[in-house]
Amino acid sequence: MIAKIGQLSIFLALISAICALVLSALYSKKIYFITDDKVKLASIMQFLFILFSYFLLTYSYVISDFSIINVWQNSHTAKPLVYKITGVWGNHEGSILLWVLILTFMSFLISIFSQEMNKSLKVRVLGIQSIVTIAFLLFVILTSNPFLTQFPTPLNGLGLNPVLQDPGLIIHPPFLYLGYVGFSIVFSFGVAGLLENCIDSKWARWVYPWTIISWSSLTIGITIGSWWAYYELGWGGWWFWDPVENVSLLPWLTGTALVHSMMVVRNINSLKSWTILLSIMTFLFSLLGTFLVRSGILVSVHSFAVDPRRGLFMLFILSFFTISSLVIFAIKSPKPDYHIEYRKLGREGLIILNNLLLVVLCSVVFVGTLYPLLLETVSGIKISVGPPYFNITFLPFAFILMFFVPIGPFLNWKKTDLSKLINLILLALIVNGVLFILLYAFIHEKGPTLAPFSIALGLWLIAGSFVAIIKRFNLSEKGVIKNIARIKLLKIGSSLAHAGLGVLIVGVTIVTAYEIKTDRVFELHQKIKLADFQIQYNGISPNIGKNYDEIVANFLIFKSEDKIGSTSSTKRFYRSQDTMTTEAGIYRHFFSHIYITLSDINEEYIVATISYKPFVRLIWLGGFLMAFGGLVSLVDSKGRLRS
Template identity: 45%
Template structure:
């Protein structure tokens, strides 16, 4: 009965979404306040019904209800409870239900936090959100019903894909979807503004918090997914330029550009048309990622390679929303004011420079991801575009952008002084040069690019703090006065510094790992010793272990370190009995920011030796620590009182109104 209740809730949510997609928009066009108010109640109702539906599917998993086809295909009675729950979204149907639940959540949040929005704009935003919800609910009900029954019900399920039975997959998809779907709000604001034919700085103030929320969740989601692939797949890499990884990276790049562009629009009423276009393109890239993952056109460890008919349905959704929004943009853009003017050397100019390189980098990743697919369709020729292409195209685009990042906050709005900003960055430049010289000396001048990368990362980290230093009044005022000024700075200033500092930390981890990591592949038997990262790794023994739904062969290693206590590292090969699928569980020992990484290969015919891959990865954890700084920067920026969700207060608006009418 619970399953039928969940299915019925989906149908009711679809009916409400249909109402919300029509009535508030009609009310906005007619100026009918009561019709516009309908969107408020329906958005809450849709979210409640979607929550009920998702809870019903979760209960089916928890109770191992094998009369539900989705549960049969993705669960097992012996599976740990945590993975029974995460199995809800570890498959195509369940993950789409989670996707649309988060859509409903953001629509409800617009209702709750958008009380000060103009009624017409809010009604249009909720209507556009309902269009998106309605399309995906139709997709679920017509092609991907998670509540489909099976008769007769089997006694046991087929279990979840073993590589998805990990804590990382409990966290990664929800974070990623919060990022993907969060950009739908910016998209809805953009389409709503185009419908109204009006856009101003207040629009950017309303959009920027939603964009920031989506961006920080997407940052965390990509980071979590990267670390999961790093330790779970046993390949020793943290980023593979996999097409599905690129599918999440593209909206992140575009969303970063949108954040900076919206800032220019809010502060200077400039870049209005460009900001609208970015809001449309960012969510369009999120939709494209959904298509790539679920259409069956890609074969990837990250993808749901499913029935191509579902891909055709999603392709139709893409055509309607991407094509429709771009057509509306082309129709309305000429009627919108372009915004204020500014000098090339200014903070606005620096942010335009940022946008130029970020969007070019997005286009590069998009071309590298789609070109093999288009070529195969047109010529039936299969090619692979891998890391060499992306490293040679994406990397050079990032260098000038990263070099320019510390200059932006130091330049004045409208017209800045580049020389004065450069003088304030003398210490950052000196620190970077010192690091480059030290790195060249340590590496005997053999790795010039690596030394430059170290210097660039230090330039970013130190440069990100310079703005806070000078805005505190240092060195002109006393430390006590400087401290009072420092704690009184806007939270967005700290958020910006944290995010930029995090980029430098991540870059330091990338450069260190790429340039200095060592890899050893050895045939080892108990008692064998290998040199790794200046230490010794000894293979002790193999042990057979039994898990709740798998068997494992575990290799026990001891890391011997000069003058310090030895550390045990365990790496295993698991066999999940229901699916008869093997997985590799890497053994990782973290020492400060570096890691020793051990992955078991195949056993040899003599039965006493194993192929073992060993990596020493200096400073690799900085890659993910940097993303934590970036996400924290977003959280701190959201705490800025000037960046609260919503419009200026009604009281302020009433004070201005008489002056405008008198004019």
């Protein structure tokens, strides 16, 4: 019964989406009896129907209704309640439904809020959003229906993949989807702007909050994903240049470029066609990521059940949006305003450089990820493209970018001030040079020479952003307090985001260059030295969880003969799936980690991989700081959302 109602609700949502599309098309033909309220209503109905069906699916998970195939395949009565609820998006069908839910939620927000927006633009945006919704609803109904039922009803479910039973999974997909789907709004705005021919600084002001929200969510999503991979997969890596990670990086890179180029449109009404192209590309990369991951072309923990029809359908959606949006772009794109677009070497000049470098970085990731797939299909030759390739091709461009990032905010719009630019570049060279020499002399012992160089750049980013923030407070006037009200949080936010990038770079470099990792055999109560610490193995104990049994190996951590803490690493056996996972033991010491994974347990000894990861937490701190900076920039000095 629940399944039937849920399915019906999805159908009704599809009908509402079609209504919204037709109504918006009629509205732009100026048919008098169609008002924008009707389009809004249709958009709101889409959301409510999807919300209802999503609620029903969650409800069936909670009550373990195994007559629904999806619930049976991915749940189990013994599963903790929180994983029953989050397990809804821990599988293909449910996660696509979550995607549609967020998509319609965005349309809902647009129809409820943004009152001051140009009505015809708003209706267009809702119309294009509906096309995206229709495409995905058809995908749900035709290939991945979560409400398919079976009879007779099995007694118990097959259970959720243990690797996915983790707090990281609770928050990682929703944020990632918020980012992906948020860029669909930006895409809709772009195409609607092209159709309405109204791309100017006003348009940019309307889209800007959506772009920032999506970008920040995507940043958080990727950061949490990296954190999750770090402690759940038990490899102790935070980024693997794995194809699945790479495809989430593609929209992030173009999205970052988009955030910057949109500032140019907003402030000096230029770089318009490029901005539109970026907004289209960002959404297409989001779709490409979904296609590659969901079709099973890229094998990972994300590719649930593989079904060729799904891949084919996603490919169809992808090509539909690619072709149609690029055709509209080619026909309708605004004629570039040559006189103001590229002429001045002011802040917009550096933003163009930023965009160029980000797009090149994006192309590196794109080629590196897809080339091996393409080569294998065309010629059957199998090659691996791993971290060494990306380090060689990605880093040079990233370093150039980081060198210029702190300089940008100090330049003015629309003004070539060559002496100022040269002075800033000289300053950057000196600061980086001094930092490099200091770091090389005092900290650097082993590892690549690139490490102090990269840390210097990271510190330069942090310092530059710090100075930029101080400058906003304008200390020369009567007092700091009085000026705080006048500070534009937009600028503070961007500086925070830049500082976050610096923090990230410092963390990444230190942990990559100075990590210590060894495989050791521990006998009971044996102490083993690791960096400045000693690790003592303190015996094993069994433990029974709700749906798993585990053996816990306990370790004590000593620093200069004083006990400073303990941690435990476990091997877990999930009863319902018959699979075993390794849970890493992580001891936190300020920003660093001691990371222990078990490879073998015996009565007399255990074998464990122990590693000291200095400053590893800076990586995620940096990621969150970037996202936080983005969100801060949305709020203006009076605490309102800036539109």
